[in-house]
Amino acid sequence: MKRVFQKIVSVVMALVVMFTTMSFTLDLHYCGDALVDYSFFTKPESCGMDKVLPATNCENTTMSKKSCCSDQKIVKEGQDDLKTAFNTLTFEQHTFVAVFFYTYKNLFEGFDKNFIPYQDYSPPFIERDVQTLYETYLI
Numbered sequence: 001m002k003r004v005f006q007k008i009v010s011v012v013m014a015l016v017v018m019f020t021t022m023s024f025t026l027d028l029h030y031c032g033d034a035l036v037d038y039s040f041f042t043k044p045e046s047c048g049m050d051k052v053l054p055a056t057n058c059e060n061t062t063m064s065k066k067s068c069c070s071d072q073k074i075v076k077e078g079q080d081d082l083k084t085a086f087n088t089l090t091f092e093q094h095t096f097v098a099v100f101f102y103t104y105k106n107l108f109e110g111f112d113k114n115f116i117p118y119q120d121y122s123p124p125f126i127e128r129d130v131q132t133l134y135e136t137y138l139i
Contacts (some may be wrong), residue, residue, distance in 0.1 A: 003108050006108060020078065021079050022078045023075070023077045025040070025075050025079035026040060026075075027042075027043060027044045027072075027073050028038075028044065028071065028072040028073070028074070028077075029045065029071050029072075030046065030070060030072065032069075046069065049069050054072055071120040073089040
């Protein structure tokens with residue numbers, strides 16, 4: 001159980017580090033106040049309302065109307081200032097960290113299922129069976 005918990009914690013910590021250092025962009029397309037489409041990697045699909053409106057140009061300003069559609073872009077920048085702590089450690093601290101992790105890792109390694117600690121020792125010699133001699137039996 002400890003080993004499973006340890007693996008879960010290490011995966012969660014790896015995901016936290018990965019997502020805090022990763023940057024991504026979210027593109028949103030609204031038609032009025034309603035969210036029509038969103039996209040992480042490509043441009044979001046339009047609702048088609050911009051095709052219905054006439055094209056705007058400088059020559060015909062009377063035909064231009066304001067579109068009800070809007071696009072929004074959310075950019076999340078990742079961290080770039082991660083610093084390793086091993087640059088400031090002394091040799092003794094490096095040694096302590098290495099020995100600590102080696103011994104801590106070995107705490108969670110299990111034994112074989114058929115581990116018998118007294119396998120190499122012979123059983124004691126019994127001169128007489130005391131239970132049958134005194135006729136005391138556990139029921």
